[in-house]
Amino acid sequence: MAEVLVYVDHVDGAVRKPTLxxxxxxxxxxxxxxxxxxxGAADTAATLxxxxxxxxxTHEAPEYAxxxxxxxxxxLQAAYERVSPAAVLVSSSADGKEIAARLAxxxxxxxxxxxxxLEAGEKGPVATQSVFAAAFTTTSRVSRGTxxxxxxxxxxxxxxxxxxxxxxxLEVVFSAQASGTRVTSRTPRESTGRPELTEAAIVVSxxxxxxxxxxxxVIEALADSLGAAVGAxxxxxxxxxxxxxxxxxxxxxxxxxxxxxxxGISGAIQHRAGMQTSKTIVAVNKDAEAPIFELVDYGIVGxxxxxxxxxxxxxxTRKG
Amino acid sequence: xSLRIVVTVKYVPDATGDRSFSDDLTVDREDVDGLLxxxxxxxxxxxxxxxxxxxxxxxxxxxxxxPEDAKDALRKALSMGADKAVHVEDDDLHGTDAMGTSxxxxxxxxxxxxxxxxxxxxxxxxxxxVVPALVAxxxxxxxxxxxxxxxxxxxxxxxxxxxxxxxxxxxxxxxxVVSVTDQSGEARYPSFKGIMAAKKKPVVSxxxxxxxxxxxxxxxxxxxxxxxxxxxxxxRTAGTVVKDEGEGGRQLAEFLAGQKxx
Numbered sequence: 001m002a003e004v005l006v007y008v009d010h011v012d013g014a015v016r017k018p019t020l021x022x023x024x025x026x027x028x029x030x031x032x033x034x035x036x037x038x039x040g041a042a043d044t045a046a047t048l049x050x051x052x053x054x055x056x057x058t059h060e061a062p063e064y065a066x067x068x069x070x071x072x073x074x075x076l077q078a079a080y081e082r083v084s085p086a087a088v089l090v091s092s093s094a095d096g097k098e099i100a101a102r103l104a105x106x107x108x109x110x111x112x113x114x115x116x117x118l119e120a121g122e123k124g125p126v127a128t129q130s131v132f133a134a135a136f137t138t139t140s141r142v143s144r145g146t147x148x149x150x151x152x153x154x155x156x157x158x159x160x161x162x163x164x165x166x167x168x169x170l171e172v173v174f175s176a177q178a179s180g181t182r183v184t185s186r187t188p189r190e191s192t193g194r195p196e197l198t199e200a201a202i203v204v205s206x207x208x209x210x211x212x213x214x215x216x217x218v219i220e221a222l223a224d225s226l227g228a229a230v231g232a233x234x235x236x237x238x239x240x241x242x243x244x245x246x247x248x249x250x251x252x253x254x255x256x257x258x259x260x261x262x263x264g265i266s267g268a269i270q271h272r273a274g275m276q277t278s279k280t281i282v283a284v285n286k287d288a289e290a291p292i293f294e295l296v297d298y299g300i301v302g303x304x305x306x307x308x309x310x311x312x313x314x315x316x317t318r319k320g
Numbered sequence: 321x322s323l324r325i326v327v328t329v330k331y332v333p334d335a336t337g338d339r340s341f342s343d344d345l346t347v348d349r350e351d352v353d354g355l356l357x358x359x360x361x362x363x364x365x366x367x368x369x370x371x372x373x374x375x376x377x378x379x380x381x382x383x384x385x386x387p388e389d390a391k392d393a394l395r396k397a398l399s400m401g402a403d404k405a406v407h408v409e410d411d412d413l414h415g416t417d418a419m420g421t422s423x424x425x426x427x428x429x430x431x432x433x434x435x436x437x438x439x440x441x442x443x444x445x446x447x448x449x450v451v452p453a454l455v456a457x458x459x460x461x462x463x464x465x466x467x468x469x470x471x472x473x474x475x476x477x478x479x480x481x482x483x484x485x486x487x488x489x490x491x492x493x494x495x496x497v498v499s500v501t502d503q504s505g506e507a508r509y510p511s512f513k514g515i516m517a518a519k520k521k522p523v524v525s526x527x528x529x530x531x532x533x534x535x536x537x538x539x540x541x542x543x544x545x546x547x548x549x550x551x552x553x554x555x556r557t558a559g560t561v562v563k564d565e566g567e568g569g570r571q572l573a574e575f576l577a578g579q580k581x582x
């Protein structure tokens with residue numbers, strides 16, 4: 001059976017959920033061969049094997065942390081040359097998309113980014129994408145070379161499928177470009193203890209109607225009662241009420257959770273672009289004319305400062 | 321010392337209009353007004369700020385690849401304060417994908433001459449966000465991408481990249497390719513004086529032959545990806561919207577419980 005390369009997104013050996021989703025999709029196309037790079041790479045093997053990796057290629061070197069993107073491209077190219085895969089899959093993170101695109105260019109292949117589904121087709125993998133602020137759904141193929149495809153988080157379920165997962169050392173010779181962009185310092189983002197925005201099953205977002213950084217406590221309290229991630233509209237981020245890393249929308253993150261709760265968000269096209277594919281959408285807004293209500297499964301015209309605390313209390317009571 | 325900055329910009333269909341596809345499954349440019357991609361305004365702004373903060377002689381060139389109308393995007397950037405513009409226009413460019421676009425941009429940037437290329441983080445139509453990295457790969461120069469803060473001093477570009485896991489400070493020697501996010505700084509509005517001055521600024525037009533490119537390297541024919549179908553997403557079924565009469569939170573909890581979220 002054909003092999004499919006899966007680029008592993010991990011933090012010191014802890015595999016991130018989107019990579020496990022990729023393994024599910026990779027199995028539709030062939031046998032997944034995982035590529036894990038950097039500190040802790042070998043520690044990913046057990047988890048990857050449990051989710052279907054027939055082999056795990058690893059390489060540890062300081063270059064992956066000290067320089068931007070290109071060392072990963074060099075390594076993935078080395079893995080590509082060793083495996084001759086039928087496809088290469090990468091998670092749709094900022095780094096992931098850049099790594100995928102540069103690899104594709106080097107190996108003379110087309111690249112598709114932000115797939116939300118992937119199936120085997122007669123002429124190669126068929127990728128489904130959601131475009132124009134989710135107004136259209138397209139299917140695309142790579143027509144030249146080995147398909148390189150990045151997939152959005154939450155596009156597939158995580159399924160256990162035990163496989164051999166034997167660890168093999170990957171040999172990598174770094175290119176002259178690898179050391180071009182130095183990382184001179186790195187400040188880890190403080191953990192909030194909440195799920196990652198793009199990976200969360202439930203997202204609670206606040207917008208202009210939250211009216212102040214301190215008022216985001218109301219959003220956070222509801223999120224915590226549901227085990228949800230917290231998002232923010234661009235208006236709230238631009239006002240400095242919440243960090244840009246949590247921005248949902250065209251210029252921020254696009255999310256596709258099981259449940260999206262928008263509080264004090266009017267629903268401008270730029271915001272809708274980032275959340276329109278959520279399965280269930282709930283909105284609370286004082287303005288009955290807000291466009292967000294066109295999208296909702298359930299909407300409440302009311303003051304978020306009345307509705308959210310009451311909702312949070314009720315959820316806590318029900319959960320006991 | 322002098323510093324040559326080339327800002328790549330894209331003319332895109334207005335996101336607030338009803339965007340759609342043509343029969344050949346390329347973006348329909350007829351039915352919706354176009355404009356300078358909002359995210360590229362930030363790139364123009366950073367180029368102008370680097371120019372204003374520099375003791376060197378800085379020249380800011382804006383570059384676009386696109387149909388006749390795309391000149392509007394160049395005019396906007398010129399009226400913000402860019403010095404000159406390059407328009408790559410050729411009928412054979414219709415349907416060019418990200419790979420082809422990066423090829424045309426890399427050739428044009430080389431022909432124009434550059435020390436620094438600045439791009440927006442993504443276009444507001446395709447939203448792939450890979451073209452800056454591809455241009456860097458083609459030019460063989462460092463990519464310093466997705467910056468929320470950027471500065472240039474003594475032949476070195478520095479910036480801050482705010483990722484999911486960490487905020488990183490980056491640096492690279494020029495020449496380099498930079499892309500900036502919407503957090504890099506509000507883009508200025510063109511002044512009346514700027515708009516008048518823009519009318520006198522040079523706009524150079526190049527076609528594929530000027531860039532030593534063949535028609536089959538670009539356009540739909542040269543694309544390395546194919547769109548097989550594009551379907552309008554069905555409208556969401558109208559949901560329940562209720563007015564809060566004091567029990568809104570509890571009603572919502574009931575709804576969420578019914579959907580098994582609680």
